[in-house]
Amino acid sequence: MTIESEDLAAPRKTGAALVDDLAEQIRNRIMTGEIPIGAQLRQAELASNFGVSRTPVREALRQLQTSGLIEVLPNKGAVVSVPAPWDVREAYEVRAELEALAAARAVRRITRDQIEQLRTANQEMYDHSMAQGASTVPAQHDHRRSNDLFHTLIASISGNARLSKAINDINETFPRNVSAQLVVNDARHRDENFHEHERILQALAEGDVAQAADQMRQHVIKAGEQLARWYELRSSTVFRG
Amino acid sequence: MTIESEDLAAPRKTGAALVDDLAEQIRNRIMTGEIPIGAQLRQAELASNFGVSRTPVREALRQLQTSGLIEVLPNKGAVVSVPAPWDVREAYEVRAELEALAAARAVRRITRDQIEQLRTANQEMYDHSMAQGASTVPAQHDHRRSNDLFHTLIASISGNARLSKAINDINETFPRNVSAQLVVNDARHRDENFHEHERILQALAEGDVAQAADQMRQHVIKAGEQLARWYELRSSTVFRG
DNA sequence: CCTCCCCTCATTGGATCCAATCTTAGGGTC
DNA sequence: GACCCTAAGATTGGATCCAATGAGGGGAGG
Incomplete structure (x- = not known):
């Protein structure tokens, strides 16, 4: 129906819980191993990947950070946690x-x-x-x-x-x-x-x-x-x- | 009504973990009851309160959201959770x-x-x-x-x-x-x-x-x-x- | 050849901008 | 008076902008 340009995975455009949605999808990619442990998470890459700007991506990353799945190093970006x-x-x-x-x-x-x-x-x-x-x-x-x-x-x-x-x-x-x-x-x-x-x-x-x-x-x-x-x-x- | 006093609480401008710092401070205000249960959390108010822009505030709120202390209603803002x-x-x-x-x-x-x-x-x-x-x-x-x-x-x-x-x-x-x-x-x-x-x-x-x-x-x-x-x-x- | 330094580019992080949505006040109608 | 509709203001939410920090690469000096 509506023209979806660059988003491969459907990022529900409910205009509402978009951030939660993004977090969920990134989480899935990590959980399934599509994004491997220890990998860098580039904001720009994720953004273009989901067809949104970096702003909601950054908020989603903050969620994943507090849930412990990723670690955010100041000025160096986010990496998928490698559990000891x-x-x-x-x-x-x-x-x-x-x-x-x-x-x-x-x-x-x-x-x-x-x-x-x-x-x-x-x-x-x-x-x-x-x-x-x-x-x-x-x-x-x-x-x-x-x-x-x-x-x-x-x-x-x-x-x-x-x-x-x-x-x-x-x-x-x-x-x-x-x-x-x-x-x-x-x-x-x-x-x-x-x-x-x-x-x-x-x-x-x-x-x-x-x-x-x-x-x-x-x-x-x-x-x-x-x-x-x-x-x-x-x-x-x-x-x- | 809102007396905007800029950064009363020291918002460590380490340029680094500022978001985490903000989350911590907001959390404290909630935990101590300074911000009561059920209260609305206005991004602009918090921002001017800590002397920063809304951007880091929003990220901090996302952290508090996933930790369950606040609830974010789409397009309606954040509210301090009222535990049943x-x-x-x-x-x-x-x-x-x-x-x-x-x-x-x-x-x-x-x-x-x-x-x-x-x-x-x-x-x-x-x-x-x-x-x-x-x-x-x-x-x-x-x-x-x-x-x-x-x-x-x-x-x-x-x-x-x-x-x-x-x-x-x-x-x-x-x-x-x-x-x-x-x-x-x-x-x-x-x-x-x-x-x-x-x-x-x-x-x-x-x-x-x-x-x-x-x-x-x-x-x-x-x-x-x-x-x-x-x-x-x-x-x-x-x-x- | 190796090391250090500086320059450049990539990336993050905060600020700002603008559209979209919600809220509220006012006015009109029944 | 109660209700609804609309319009203006407030607030959120995504996009964009720019400064700051970090990584990488090339050249000068040892």
Whole structure:
């Protein structure tokens, strides 16, 4: 309808939440690895990329800065944060505690239907990692989505929006192309992940609060450990100027 | 109506982290209640107030927006968030879990000196609330600082920077003039607060992980409950256009 | 050949400009 | 008097402008 000149990704011209929109899109590009870790974020480049001026881009970058995804060096511009392994471990210890709380709260609130939804999500995740070509990019994407769904579902069932947000905030600090590959790449990890989810599910179904929290905590800690190790070995995904 | 006094508060013209500085100062004004809950934040007013143009102010507001302290309504400007009581309860349940984790971790790392520091902070807090004129503004300020010190000390002893930050982020969502008054205003609350701190301290000293976590969790939940109740009754501290 | 310095260009950062939207006051109508 | 419509003022939001800082490159001196 309206003539969109240079914007490849649709930057909703609602005239309203444009800045939030930009932030979201830049965040996505980082999370998917399209913009690699350590890369410089040039205001002018992003601006022309989205077909806007630098002003809203700068505001979007400020948002990403406070959410911790990028770092802004005065007079030198923004770079995508490169999480140190110990930072990952610290963050995931926090996330583990939060998700454990979510699981514990979920026990009292979960319905049979929701248990089924979780089972489905977990099964889908497993299937995606078993299907042929599980190492292709779209398959990894599907796998990640199912895995995310499992966790976000439990968070939302917990009935505490703030808790969901806190968990999400931590997640969005670490680009996903990295974290997703962990599980898919390795058959053992993929299997373990599935079974850990099953154990959590069982605890939820049985109404065992302590067990649900414990299993979730261990599960997240383990995932964090894998992610941290990945960051230790990484080099291919880091942008080197 | 607006008396434009230029930069009353020193806006470090380091030319560098000016935006972060502005955000910090605006945050302070909100936290102290100088800018009340629900108040409109006019870009032009803030700009002339700090002696800068609107551009850095806008970026600072974006930071405060993502940290949740203010809300930005498209084309209508920024407003200091008015936390709903249930939001306070949710946030404090999260905070309770985080501080419980911090206390648990602190048990293994705390030194005798640090235990003494905590004891001192707690005693100071008590003294400030006992001194004559405890209801004066500066006394409340001192009381709050001692109380904060107690909590931030434990968080820092936990040795997990991310955890400290997560706790701090939650704290900075709810203006303090409000939360501080809770304890000081009521002799019973003041006493309970002191004794709860003592119990936490004892658990830390005895090396009782479970007890430290439990006591801290209960303590924070209780504080959250008081804060939530305050928000339910509030009306004096809310700005009404 | 290496090092240091200076010049130039790229980029950021604050200020300013102008369009778009919202708010509000005034006047007209029922 | 209540309601709506319109027009002017206020405010936000994106674009543009220019100063300031930083990075890179070439030349002079060692």
